[in-house]
Amino acid sequence: MRIMIADCSAVYQGRLSVQLPRATRVLMFKADGSVLIHSDGGSYKPLNWMSPPCSVSESTVAGVTELEVVNKAGETLSIMIHEVHADYDHALGVDPGVIKDGVESHLQKLLAENLDTLGYGLTLVRREYPTAIGPVDLLCKAAGGGTVAVEVKRRGEIDGVEQLTRYLELLNRDPLLSPVTGVYAAQEIKPQAKTLANDRGITCVTVDYEALKGLDDPSMRLF
Amino acid sequence: MRIMIADCSAVYQGRLSVQLPRATRVLMFKADGSVLIHSDGGSYKPLNWMSPPCSVSESTVAGVTELEVVNKAGETLSIMIHEVHADYDHALGVDPGVIKDGVESHLQKLLAENLDTLGYGLTLVRREYPTAIGPVDLLCKAAGGGTVAVEVKRRGEIDGVEQLTRYLELLNRDPLLSPVTGVYAAQEIKPQAKTLANDRGITCVTVDYEALKGLDDPSMRLF
DNA sequence: CCGTAAATGTCGTCG
DNA sequence: CGACGACGTTTACGG
Incomplete structure (x- = not known):
């Protein structure tokens, strides 16, 4: 360089x-x-x-x-x-690159493995469930028979609510899935996003990444 | 440094x-x-x-x-x-900073001065029309009597459609403005954004910045 | 200081 | 290669 x-x-x-x-x-x-x-x-x-x-x-x-x-x-x-x-x-050589931990995909994976965090009796259909307008982060079956679509974000802002709303609108047209309800999961949810979500019947869940990681990794457990 | x-x-x-x-x-x-x-x-x-x-x-x-x-x-x-x-x-001193030209605000200004680009018979009410949830880029009166809200972007993606939709929802509650229709103006509009906009009755207009600039600046005109 | 929207966004992924 | 969404987004601008 x-x-x-x-x-x-x-x-x-x-x-x-x-x-x-x-x-x-x-x-x-x-x-x-x-x-x-x-x-x-x-x-x-x-x-x-x-x-x-x-x-x-x-x-x-x-x-x-x-x-x-x-x-x-x-x-x-x-x-x-x-x-x-x-x-x-100065000649630097090729860089070995960075190692990241704690991005959205990790949070999504942890939530998929700990669905109880999001609600009782949920069963995972699949992560990144594909639709015409993009993939739904987590698609789950509810105990009662309906479907739950989960949007995962690190920081929950208004955009995520809009995104989930679009998915819900589309998914609810499918008789095999309907009724589909929404869950907005994030480490932090902004007040405006929470208000809009509630307005639209979307459940907000604030998740603790570190706690989930502890649940997930046996070596991190206290007992 | x-x-x-x-x-x-x-x-x-x-x-x-x-x-x-x-x-x-x-x-x-x-x-x-x-x-x-x-x-x-x-x-x-x-x-x-x-x-x-x-x-x-x-x-x-x-x-x-x-x-x-x-x-x-x-x-x-x-x-x-x-x-x-x-x-x-090395001591560098304070930098005088950058001078930019061609960002969204310029496009907005040019469009405000050339409303015909967006549709016939529009009259500007004001740029950056303030609402409770943020400013509308251009608010116009239509020849027929209604109102037209214009969202201007350099690159038209799905977020801008959501943004305009929120504004339209709010503006349409105002009897002095209603009915309010939307125009999405950008130098380039992505397919998904166009689809969503059409779905919601929003008109998409692709604008040519250089051409507008030519219209605006007499010294650039050919005749 | 919070909230919103723009950005020469950049960066990854997936089709 | 284009479309799409995440990003330690960062940055600028208002209230």
């Missing part, structure tokens, strides 16, 4: 136009061709960038170096380098 | 858990306290990071330096530095 500290200005022309006035910034050129322009603040998002795959061409006019980065969609990032304060290059 | 090239491993513990196995990476420490861990690929998103505001503490055990980055929510990013290949520091 090449890292430059440089006095530069830049223009991105693509899905929109973004201009960067002249200032000192950090330029990162990654092995895959991608380019990031960082300032000394903000967050992890660069001021301007080009995602791979893309190609870089260089030209110099009157002591000013211009880098033209282009991707396949024809988007361009043009960087004018007025002065270079530092220029480093 | 401090930039290190180092052989490191890292663990984030917060909203979820992310582990980074040992490898050579780029560490960026920004002036506002934020930390980024970049590999030599991917895109602008770091493998791991901590957003500001946060604080860093350092300790060394058996030649291994551990950096512990903590934010207010109690999320932690712990970086074990096994070997430092390079360590640079």
